[in-house]
Amino acid sequence: MRAEGIGTVRRILCVFPRYTSSFGTFEHAYPLTDGVQAFMPPQGLLLIAAYLPENWPVRFIDENIRPATKEDFEWAEAVFVSGMHIQRQQMNDICRRAHAFDLAVAIGGPSVSACPDYYPSFDYLHVGELGDATNELIARLAHDPSRPEQQVVLKTNDRLPMTEFPIPAYELAEVKKYFLGSIQYSSGCPYQCEFCDIPGLYGRNPRLKSPQQIIAELDKLRECGVTGSVYFVDDNFIGNRKAALDLLPHLVEWQKRTGYVMRLACEATLNIAKRPEILEKMREAFFVTVFCGIETPDPDALKAMHKDHNMMVPILEGIQTINSYGMEVVSGIIMGLDTDKPETGDALLAFVEESQIPLLTINLLQALPKTPLWDRLEKEGRLIYDDDGRDSNVQFLLPYEQVVDSWRKCMEVAYQPEKLFARYQYQCDYTYAQRIKVPVTPEQKSWANIKRGLIMLRNIFWKVGVLGDYRKVFWKFALGRLRRGDIEGLIGPAMIGHHLIMFARAASVGQQNASNYSIRLREASVPAE
């Protein structure tokens, strides 16, 4: 559904802030693609765009692709912004630029919902999810689009059921310029890991869309030109296991009907390994990647952070089980935990080798507002409010420099090209080999798709195979794939591997942040060229 009954017409400019360099956005891979410029279409802003009254013209700008221009601001009557904590400086900068045109600016999304006080300059704060606050914002702008004299804070008390969410306005985004397509099925998570703000922000009882909505969204993504991979951005795809089981047959059916045009990926807790009935359906639905927040291989640490559910099966066994259904595991890892010891880094590197996981996002612990971790550290006097010059706002129990050095060493060693491609080789041999064989669709055989593949191969061969300083390692891997005619198995690891190697090199010499949340080294107000 969308907001209704509004007689006036307002032109709304939705601006998504630029991300700065981050491990998880794969920007070193973009030059190897056929024109990718950004990571994923932002769900929140595209959802709001779809919810606005039908007669309100909407323009959507992702500043990862191009900056909002003078002409955009002159066109608009109000500006909407949304984003995460790491985009805070960029969001405040969009507000400053919009105010130069005397436009009212509203901000919504996870960052302002957790920390309204980060955004003193905005005219409207939309706190919480889509719901009564959204209707109130629309009504106020319909009545008067000029800037209010004081900041107005609108809080959602009555959330719109997800079954009534409109399909995000994917048609406004240049979907072909994104690395991945995105889709959201659920919101919230039943667990309460100490460091995580999801239960606090979105609740412990996951809310859900219907399978029919998801199928309609997949159809729309396809119509808009998404091919390749689609990522379920839900924080825990199995937050409601029964619902996941209900959805999966629909996904299988859709994949069969469309000829398996999309590879699917999601985030889920590691205890998914205990659910063969879910894993089997995921295999059939062509899920190829699962991001698991493993966080640490240390059982004492998992207990301390209230992530005991990661120990429902032995961790390595759980990873192997998921792999046996054709799904590569991507893992989140946290360093700087209270349970860390001087030898934690070495134990982590041993785990990386044993697990054979190619891609692990290794971050320093950061305390987010609205988390049990924040409350505990605040009581213990271990929160650092002015964290400029540091990569974390946590006073670690080990010396700060020791923790950061250990992180840098882990990044350096884990992403040495030889080690990384050996892990990818394992995935080819033991994980990818377990995937269902999908038919070659007319879309895949189309000239446009072949051309796309050839452009990517040309870029990879030239930039990595000829100019790259790890070309010997690359060719050893690539020739193996080429001999098997496995072009997809070559392109994916080559692109992602290149990003990981480049990012880790910068990280190991202190040129990248040790936390995805730290704003050190992040530039403010630099929209895409």
Ligand code: SF4
């Ligand atoms: S399982 Fe994941 S989403 Fe759920 S509370 Fe823990 S970290 Fe957050």
